[in-house]
Amino acid sequence: MTAVGNTRQALQLWRDVLAHMIRDDRPDLTARQLAIVLTVYLGTPPHTVRGLSTGLSMPKPAVTRALDALVRQGLVKRARDEKDKRNVLVQRTVKGSIFLSDFGETVLSKQSGLYQEETP
Amino acid sequence: MTAVGNTRQALQLWRDVLAHMIRDDRPDLTARQLAIVLTVYLGTPPHTVRGLSTGLSMPKPAVTRALDALVRQGLVKRARDEKDKRNVLVQRTVKGSIFLSDFGETVLSKQSGLYQEETP
DNA sequence: GGGCATTCTTTCGCATCCGAAACAAATGAT
DNA sequence: ATCATTTGTTTCGGATGCGAAAGAATGCCC
Numbered sequence: 001m002t003a004v005g006n007t008r009q010a011l012q013l014w015r016d017v018l019a020h021m022i023r024d025d026r027p028d029l030t031a032r033q034l035a036i037v038l039t040v041y042l043g044t045p046p047h048t049v050r051g052l053s054t055g056l057s058m059p060k061p062a063v064t065r066a067l068d069a070l071v072r073q074g075l076v077k078r079a080r081d082e083k084d085k086r087n088v089l090v091q092r093t094v095k096g097s098i099f100l101s102d103f104g105e106t107v108l109s110k111q112s113g114l115y116q117e118e119t120p
Numbered sequence: 121m122t123a124v125g126n127t128r129q130a131l132q133l134w135r136d137v138l139a140h141m142i143r144d145d146r147p148d149l150t151a152r153q154l155a156i157v158l159t160v161y162l163g164t165p166p167h168t169v170r171g172l173s174t175g176l177s178m179p180k181p182a183v184t185r186a187l188d189a190l191v192r193q194g195l196v197k198r199a200r201d202e203k204d205k206r207n208v209l210v211q212r213t214v215k216g217s218i219f220l221s222d223f224g225e226t227v228l229s230k231q232s233g234l235y236q237e238e239t240p
Numbered sequence: 241g242g243g244c245a246t247t248c249t250t251t252c253g254c255a256t257c258c259g260a261a262a263c264a265a266a267t268g269a270t
Numbered sequence: 271a272t273c274a275t276t277t278g279t280t281t282c283g284g285a286t287g288c289g290a291a292a293g294a295a296t297g298c299c300c
């Protein structure tokens with residue numbers, strides 16, 4: 001079962017990763033933008049605007065705007081669905097893969113360092 | 121240690137928690153704001169603006185603005201340091217404690233449900 | 241093919257955040 | 271007492287995000 005200590009450690013991990021993200025000179029991703037990137041890279045394609053909208057419970061225009069920002073940064077790309085040209089397929093990019101990989105490593109590294117003091 | 125097995129699971133956990141935060145009708149906290157809240161509640165007092173600024177590598181005005189938002193929502197409070205009245209001590213609140221507790225529970229619950237499918 | 245439904249984007253007005261620099265208050269040094 | 275330092279806040283112009291509603295393109299159905 002989950003003990004109180006685990007909660008604290010989970011929060012500490014979250015804090016450390018956030019601190020790392022802030023330090024990064026990378027343009028800040030909002031919670032929604034990050035959620036979209038993670039969904040696109042972890043879930044099974046195809047990913048449409050509507051699918052992301054319902055899956056993350058956010059309005060479609062918000063998805064469109066978030067995608068604008070993500071495409072601008074090259075973390076994701078848009079492609080028309082040829083079978084139904086209304087759909088926009090959100091696809092992965094090399095840059096996005098690298099970003100996700102780095103992010104994952106950050107989480108794991110902060111996790112393994114939970115008992116160490118912050119070194120400013 | 122928290123039992124996040126591999127990179128993929130860590131990222132999946134992150135996504136699920138973000139999705140939960142987005143769904144929440146609570147006003148969105150930026151990464152910086154959340155990092156500050158977590159730092160205040162997990163770290164040992166006293167917490168000053170300068171301390172948060174250096175500890176999270178963000179400019180002091182950014183800390184002040186983030187605190188404005190957090191105080192507005194009642195998640196932290198400001199208090200003058202009587203020993204050195206230049207300092208502002210950032211302190212915890214009941215509402216903030218509840219928020220943090222809820223957030224921690226969210227993380228743990230998403231963690232334990234990593235192998236389950238999304239239920240919209 | 242005419243009309244309705246679906247999918248995504250754009251527009252509108254508003255709120256918030258940003259970094260840099262200027263500012264205000266309290267302290268310390270001499 | 272005076273002046274420099276430290277601490278935190280405010281101001282400035284600019285960028286970005288938000289929800290709601292309107293708009294545009296494509297597909298479906300009879």
